[in-house]
Amino acid sequence: MQSIKSKVIEWVTKQIKDSYIDSEKESIKDLYHRFKIKGFCDDPEIFLVVTRLGLEWGYDTYVWDGPATPVPTKRIIRNLSWDTLNSLNVEERKDKIIYEMVKAVDSKKREYLRCKFCNNKMHSTEFYDNTTCIICAENHLGIYIVY
Numbered sequence: 130m131q132s133i134k135s136k137v138i139e140w141v142t143k144q145i146k147d148s149y150i151d152s153e154k155e156s157i158k159d160l161y162h163r164f165k166i167k168g169f170c171d172d173p174e175i176f177l178v179v180t181r182l183g184l185e186w187g188y189d190t191y192v193w194d195g196p197a198t199p200v201p202t203k204r205i206i207r208n209l210s211w212d213t214l215n216s217l218n219v220e221e222r223k224d225k226i227i228y229e230m231v232k233a234v235d236s237k238k239r240e241y242l243r244c245k246f247c248n249n250k251m252h253s254t255e256f257y258d259n260t261t262c263i264i265c266a267e268n269h270l271g272i273y274i275v276y
């Protein structure tokens with residue numbers, strides 16, 4: 130299986146070629162470039178967006194505005210300023226973008242856990258504790274979670 134790192138390298142290389150994400154002048158601002166992280170239950174996704182200030186990585190999530198109203202929002206997990214990028218040459222710039230992107234993927238991956246019963250990798254909110262998902266807690270441990 131292709132490692133996440135090599136997928137990131139491939140993806141960043143393509144975004145630089147197609148969308149000039151490493152260029153303050155030529156990149157299109159506020160366009161969300163999406164990257165799927167494979168091997169997890171719901172194929173989590175992170176995005177890269179180019180802004181006036183630099184590059185930002187994050188993902189879509191919800192904040193709860195009151196008990197029953199989820200509001201879609203974007204959480205930024207890493208960023209890289211044009212000041213930093215412009216001080217580097219073309220190769221260094223690409224390496225730096227890849228480095229930050231791998232960190233962003235890692236931080237998203239850390240929200241996922243593997244269940245010791247069904248072996249699925251799911252988001253931590255679907256877990257009963259650190260090792261057992263809610264469904265397996267019911268099936269294997271006889272624990273019923275009431276919402």
Ligand SMILES: [Zn+2]
Pocket residue numbers: 244245246247248249261262263264265266
């Ligand atoms: Zn499970």
